[in-house]
Amino acid sequence: MVVSVSGVLLLAxxxxxxCRxxxxxxxxxxxxxxLGFYLASTSIAPxxxxxxxxxxxxxSSIRM
Known part of the structure; x- marks a missing residue:
């Protein structure tokens, strides 16, 4: 869930x-x-x- 929330925030x-x-x-x-909402309800979402x-x-596996 953390990846989902951080991914959404990053995309936002x-x-x-x-936009700016x-x-x-x-x-x-x-x-x-x-389009994202429609894709989430299709068979391609998984x-x-x-x-x-x-x-x-x-x-996350890349080490600096």
Whole structure:
């Protein structure tokens, strides 16, 4: 659950920065959010979750 919450916060910050500095319009961000909700209810959602968890595990295993 911690990865999910931190991932959501990270994506929210990225969207906020893109809206302010990158020229992303609010409607584009809303459309992306709606697409995310629709994808969460499809059969591809477990694959997306697994891929995200794999990337998070990969990032956390990198030692500096």
């Amino acid at each position: 910050v990225i969207v906020l920065l893109l 500095k990158g020229g992303l319009k609010t409607w584009h961000a809303v459309t992306c959010a709606l 694959g997306i979750r697994q891929s995200t968890a794999s990337v998070a595990a990969l990032i």
